[in-house]
Amino acid sequence: MNTGTKDEIEGKVHEVKGKVKEKVGQVTNNPDVEAEGKAEHNIGTVEKKVGQIEQRLRDPKSMDINQTRRLSYILREKNGEICRRILAVMKSDPELAALPLTDEQRLDHTQIELKELACVLEENESSDIPRLVDSSLREQPHQKPVLPAAAIGGKERQEQNYPIALLAVNARLLQGVIYEVIHENLLSINLSYLMLDLKRLNETLAFQAEEIIRKFLQAEKRTA
Numbered sequence: 001m002n003t004g005t006k007d008e009i010e011g012k013v014h015e016v017k018g019k020v021k022e023k024v025g026q027v028t029n030n031p032d033v034e035a036e037g038k039a040e041h042n043i044g045t046v047e048k049k050v051g052q053i054e055q056r057l058r059d060p061k062s063m064d065i066n067q068t069r070r071l072s073y074i075l076r077e078k079n080g081e082i083c084r085r086i087l088a089v090m091k092s093d094p095e096l097a098a099l100p101l102t103d104e105q106r107l108d109h110t111q112i113e114l115k116e117l118a119c120v121l122e123e124n125e126s127s128d129i130p131r132l133v134d135s136s137l138r139e140q141p142h143q144k145p146v147l148p149a150a151a152i153g154g155k156e157r158q159e160q161n162y163p164i165a166l167l168a169v170n171a172r173l174l175q176g177v178i179y180e181v182i183h184e185n186l187l188s189i190n191l192s193y194l195m196l197d198l199k200r201l202n203e204t205l206a207f208q209a210e211e212i213i214r215k216f217l218q219a220e221k222r223t224a
Contacts, residue, residue, distance in 0.1 A: 068190040071182065071197040072121035078181050079114050083107055085177045093173070095166060105160060109153040110174070113208060116149040120204045121197060150208040154215030158223070164216060171209040178205075 075082070090096045090106050099106075123145075157167060178201070182189070 069188055070121065070125060070190055070193055071201055072118040072125065074182060074185050074189060075114055075118040075121070075178070078185070079111055082114060082174075082177055082181055083111050085180070086110060086174055089173050089177060090170070093169065095163075096169060099160075099162070099166075101160060108156055108160075109149050112149040113153060116147060117201070117204055117208065120145045120147075121200055124200060125193075144207055145204065147208055147211045150211035151215045154212035155219045157212065158216045158219035162216075164213065164220075167213055167216065168209070171205065171212075175202075175205055 069077075087103055087107055096106070154167075182198075
């Protein structure tokens with residue numbers, strides 16, 4: 001039995017044991033047992049995922065390039081799911097939940113900003129193939145992309161009297177939700193480009209956050 005298969009089986013065992021232990025903790029009102037069960041379940045999920053990835057790497061034939069996607073595709077396909085999740089985590093955050101905003105106002109331009117993020121990633125994808133073929137080629141530093149959706153979002157946040165400190169909280173929560181969705185769809189992602197795409201994703205998220213804050217401050221200055 002190879003390592004990948006072993007990890008996958010052990011992961012499934014830990015997942016089941018953890019789930020059972022979590023339920024026992026809930027039924028018996030024992031938070032320690034419940035927490036221990038959740039931890040074991042999460043460890044099992046990770047082990048299973050690692051095992052599946054190792055299996056794919058050991059068997060290149062199973063990695064059908066037509067069945068795997070770049071991160072830009074995942075962002076487009078899961079746009080609605082990401083928006084639903086980010087709204088839920090916003091409303092579960094005490095500071096964000098206290099803001100007198102509708103669900104539509106909380107999401108603001110999130111859906112458009114996700115599409116903008118996917119567009120920036122897609123713009124660089126055509127240049128990746130020769131880089132993979134010839135390892136001597138190195139990625140050149142990217143110029144800051146034009147981000148109109150982020151710019152509008154910053155202006156609208158200022159009009160909503162949004163506390164500027166919470167803009168950073170928004171950015172952190174959005175990044176967390178995106179990474180959760182990536183993790184859940186890891187087996188459908190083209191692993192050959194994963195690290196490159198994640199690097200660009202982080203850069204563009206940072207650019208978006210900067211643009212939102214910049215336009216927020218500009219709008220605030222005009223109204224002062």
